[in-house]
Amino acid sequence: MEIKYELKDKSQRRTEPLKPNEPLPFGVLRTDHMFIMDYEDGQWKNARIVPYGDIPIAPGATTLHYGQAIFEGVKAFQHDDGEIYTFRLDKNAQRMNRSADILCIPNIPEEIQIEAVHALIDIDRLWFPHQEGASLYIRPFIFATQDSLGVHPSSSYKFMVILSPSGPYYPAGFTKPIKLLITEKFHRAAPGGTGSSKAAGNYAASLKAGEFAKEFGASQVLYLDTTNIYIEEAGAMNHFHITREGDVVIPEFVDSVLRSITSESIIELADTLNINVTQKRVKIKEFIEAVKNKNITEAGGLGTAAVISPVGEYVFEDATSITVGNGEVGEVTKKIYEYYTGIQTGKVEAPKGWLQKVERRK
Ligand code: PLP
Ligand code: COI
Numbered sequence: 001m002e003i004k005y006e007l008k009d010k011s012q013r014r015t016e017p018l019k020p021n022e023p024l025p026f027g028v029l030r031t032d033h034m035f036i037m038d039y040e041d042g043q044w045k046n047a048r049i050v051p052y053g054d055i056p057i058a059p060g061a062t063t064l065h066y067g068q069a070i071f072e073g074v075k076a077f078q079h080d081d082g083e084i085y086t087f088r089l090d091k092n093a094q095r096m097n098r099s100a101d102i103l104c105i106p107n108i109p110e111e112i113q114i115e116a117v118h119a120l121i122d123i124d125r126l127w128f129p130h131q132e133g134a135s136l137y138i139r140p141f142i143f144a145t146q147d148s149l150g151v152h153p154s155s156s157y158k159f160m161v162i163l164s165p166s167g168p169y170y171p172a173g174f175t176k177p178i179k180l181l182i183t184e185k186f187h188r189a190a191p192g193g194t195g196s197s198k199a200a201g202n203y204a205a206s207l208k209a210g211e212f213a214k215e216f217g218a219s220q221v222l223y224l225d226t227t228n229i230y231i232e233e234a235g236a237m238n239h240f241h242i243t244r245e246g247d248v249v250i251p252e253f254v255d256s257v258l259r260s261i262t263s264e265s266i267i268e269l270a271d272t273l274n275i276n277v278t279q280k281r282v283k284i285k286e287f288i289e290a291v292k293n294k295n296i297t298e299a300g301g302l303g304t305a306a307v308i309s310p311v312g313e314y315v316f317e318d319a320t321s322i323t324v325g326n327g328e329v330g331e332v333t334k335k336i337y338e339y340y341t342g343i344q345t346g347k348v349e350a351p352k353g354w355l356q357k358v359e360r361r362k
Pocket of ligand 1 (some may be wrong): 207233261303
């Protein structure tokens with residue numbers, strides 16, 4: 001793929017690395033440039049890196065009316081050798097195409113998605129954050145641009161990548177477990193729907209549930225399946241629990257659950273970590289019983305942004321609650337988190353292919 005560069009004037013670009021004390025809330029800061037590519041006349045073309053800024057869009061664009069849009073979330077890390085490495089970007093590129101299939105969006109070859117991200121990071125490498133626990137959050141996304149109010153797949157699209165230097169998801173550190181609300185009122189996704197894709201609309205549909213959870217002091221909803229029998233997801237994360245014997249259980253990837261790359265990675269690391277990780281349908285009633293009688297001792301969410309969010313308490317709509325273990329971060333959770341973030345930051349040897357160095361090209 002040939003990328004055209006229309007870069008900001010050097011005098012307007014970042015000229016020195018981000019300061020270690022610069023505030024870095026998750027997902028707020030942007031870098032100098034962005035990547036764009038168009039889909040028109042049946043092909044992806046016109047790959048370019050341009051200054052970050054607003055883009056023109058037709059008021060009748062399909063994405064604004066019918067939400068034909070998908071995205072990914074990936075991270076890059078700077079290691080002690082000074083180089084930047086993307087983490088499992090190939091898996092995200094694969095999943096982008098799976099989401100594209102579900103939303104009738106044309107695929108983009110994985111190597112083109114990877115090249116787009118690496119070329120952009122290379123240009124904006126001075127934006128890499130150096131604080132403890134910080135990373136570069138990468139947001140590739142595709143949206144429909146055809147100016148047409150008919151409900152049908154758009155004939156044109158844009159693929160874009162933006163970067164966000166981000167501090168740790170939980171600035172207070174990995175010390176304070178979150179609360180989840182158990183409710184039958186909201187469902188994230190239905191069988192045969194778009195739940196296994198990263199469709200923008202899935203997140204719009206989850207906002208009300210998130211706000212409802214906050215009324216109970218919880219940060220998110222524990223989503224159940226539409227029959228209210230099985231656990232599906234922990235807000236915008238996969239869910240996991242750990243039994244008294246130390247076994248990790250992740251709900252099965254049915255078609256209303258997103259196939260989390262964090263979950264898949266932990267499953268792949270099971271032997272190395274010497275833990276048993278299984279996937280199965282988890283009944284909410286049995287889960288609650290097991291938390292109460294301490295057969296389940298740890299639980300939480302899994303996702304790129306936070307890696308692991310330990311859950312200390314599940315609350316109910318009648319304001320009662322159950323505490324997981326002693327409500328603190330558990331030993332197995334800690335062990336997984338430390339090993340996983342060790343791989344990402346280059347402190348622990350990564351399985352082959354998990355980290356890809358961003359080569360210097362400009
Ligand atoms: N489930 C949902 C609904 C998500 O939005 C995410 C976030 O990306 C995840 C799970 C975790 O996936 P991953 O580990 O690939 O970030
Ligand atoms: C995650 O990466 O864990 C997410 O849930 C992504 C979110 C910011 C949409």
